[in-house]
Amino acid sequence: MKSISAILDTHGLRDTQSRRLVLKVLMQSKKPLSQKDIHACLAKEDRVVNLVTVYRILEKFRDVGLIHHSAGGVVFCSLEQADGHHVLLSCEECGVIEEYCDEELCKHEDRIAKRAGFFPTSHVSELIGRCASCHF
Amino acid sequence: MKSISAILDTHGLRDTQSRRLVLKVLMQSKKPLSQKDIHACLAKEDRVVNLVTVYRILEKFRDVGLIHHSAGGVVFCSLEQADGHHVLLSCEECGVIEEYCDEELCKHEDRIAKRAGFFPTSHVSELIGRCASCHF
């Protein structure tokens, strides 16, 4: 497995402490995180990275294709991994968001894109509803 | 086709002028709209509905299942229609967002939900990339 620094290097990014910290959090997270999430997560372990800097780092990561941001803005983001498709299961009750990968769905979406003359660089799906534990 | 007022009634909502205006805009739009979009759209035709009110109306519409809001917050929304699946094609270059319906994708996502023990009430997919006219 590639080191954090090597990943930054591969993507043509300077190897700074803040970037290593943010990238590490993203890589270890099992679910998408917002800028605030990342900031809070680091603060909790006394590794402070200014929130403004987190915004700027994520923008950079996105520019080079290291992460993707989701629908209607830039709130959620997660590492692209192995072309797996990103499906978010978002519970309206408790707020938990889980991430799923599904290769087949991915292919289906690519067909839709082709049909529409659209050229996707990434994609995200979200199911909104109730998670197992909140389903009364 | 049902009248605007009848739709409100069906969903147990009071039939107010502001709600009729907002609902009409949503129904006539071919793409998802933000609260600000709706407000601006109405303002342009001199039918002012306070932006705060637009927020509150959309929240109500959502409560009763008239619309759904998308990923990572509440920015985009569009009318649920005939169980068609909502696929957004979002151009990173020019910002245009188009909406697509795809029944098969919808079913596939339902299977994923079942597998994960998740109970979806709505869902949205987004393809991020370049639209036909921005593809250099």
Added chain:
DNA sequence: AAGTAAATGCAAAAGTTTTGCATTCGTATG
């Protein structure tokens, strides 16, 4: 027509994201 609860607008508060600028840090070069 009157009464009541719900919806609206306005002003302000709270929260989020972006910007400007001075300082620090990373990398290339000699």
Added chain:
DNA sequence: CATACGAATGCAAAACTTTTGCATTTACTT
């Protein structure tokens, strides 16, 4: 290794978005 330069960072403030409180108006019931 020292230096020089551009890139990245932190802080403060501006800009923008969303929520809240409250007085007034509106829609529906009786």
